[in-house]
Amino acid sequence: MPELPEAETIVRTLSPHLHGRRFERVVVHRKDIANGRAAQIPRRLNGRRVSNVRRSGKRVVIEFDEGTRLVVALGMTGRLTVVESAEPLLNHTQFQAAIAGTKLDLRFRDPRRFGGLWLLDATEEMVGPRLGPVGPDPLEIRWTEFRLLLQRQRQIKALLLDQKMLAGMGNIYCDEALHRAGIHPLTRACDLPDAQGRDLLRTMRRVLRDAIADGGTTFMDYRNADGRPGGFQRKHRVYNREGEPCRTCKTPIIRITAAGRSSHLCPTCQPLTQ
DNA sequence: AGTAAACTCCGGAAGC
DNA sequence: TGCTTCCGGAGTTTAC
Numbered sequence: 001m002p003e004l005p006e007a008e009t010i011v012r013t014l015s016p017h018l019h020g021r022r023f024e025r026v027v028v029h030r031k032d033i034a035n036g037r038a039a040q041i042p043r044r045l046n047g048r049r050v051s052n053v054r055r056s057g058k059r060v061v062i063e064f065d066e067g068t069r070l071v072v073a074l075g076m077t078g079r080l081t082v083v084e085s086a087e088p089l090l091n092h093t094q095f096q097a098a099i100a101g102t103k104l105d106l107r108f109r110d111p112r113r114f115g116g117l118w119l120l121d122a123t124e125e126m127v128g129p130r131l132g133p134v135g136p137d138p139l140e141i142r143w144t145e146f147r148l149l150l151q152r153q154r155q156i157k158a159l160l161l162d163q164k165m166l167a168g169m170g171n172i173y174c175d176e177a178l179h180r181a182g183i184h185p186l187t188r189a190c191d192l193p194d195a196q197g198r199d200l201l202r203t204m205r206r207v208l209r210d211a212i213a214d215g216g217t218t219f220m221d222y223r224n225a226d227g228r229p230g231g232f233q234r235k236h237r238v239y240n241r242e243g244e245p246c247r248t249c250k251t252p253i254i255r256i257t258a259a260g261r262s263s264h265l266c267p268t269c270q271p272l273t274q
Numbered sequence: 275a276g277t278a279a280a281c282t283c284c285g286g287a288a289g290c
Numbered sequence: 291t292g293c294t295t296c297c298g299g300a301g302t303t304t305a306c
Contacts (some may be wrong), residue, residue: 111303113302129283130282131282152294153295171280171281275296278304282301288297290294
């Protein structure tokens, strides 16, 4: 499911196709996929030159010369891919734009429509329904700042998943980071000693970097901008491994509910203290 | 046919 | 009282 490493991989594979190129023949196939202004998208993006492609948490942001931005949330099944313009249009394709000077299209397809598009002008903040402001990036946050987040009484997994606290952590990478740090997902953040909090931050960064190096995680739907799946699922230690032996101690991995989400852990390596 | 999957937002209840 | 946290439901579609 697209989380930070998947969004980062899409940015890295998409950027070489788009950077400095103009959009042509922009078409929105479903009006309710954008933030109430899908009708404006063709007019406002046609002929515009892409100045930058970047990531904000788990979202992809395509920036244009005049400051207009197209924000893309992948949801669970969304795909943002570059394909030959001659390729037939698959069903559930909500958006397409030809990349000027090439024979390629950028297409957005999201069968379940958990994702979406937002068109923002130069001065507009990234706020609105389903586009709330997000916290600092886990790859960039300093320990002193992370430590402040950990002062809360919330369960650590709920805190890590909260996009307003930290931008980009989803269910997979939370479970993977907590296992590698030996922390039970229901532990209260404020109960973590500094040493363990510091270790969690380092571990989280390592997991995210390793996952980016592997092109993210693909179970079913995720693909990068070139249509290729990721490989990090082969290195998962807990996620989607219920009943299988812990790679550290052989104890079967269990699944519980934490923060209202299915959570995978090793009861031996991740004890719940007090 | 019912349920679960992931994620966000919302409202209300509960806890501190 | 007031802030924080928790919990369930809605919205969104597909697959088992």
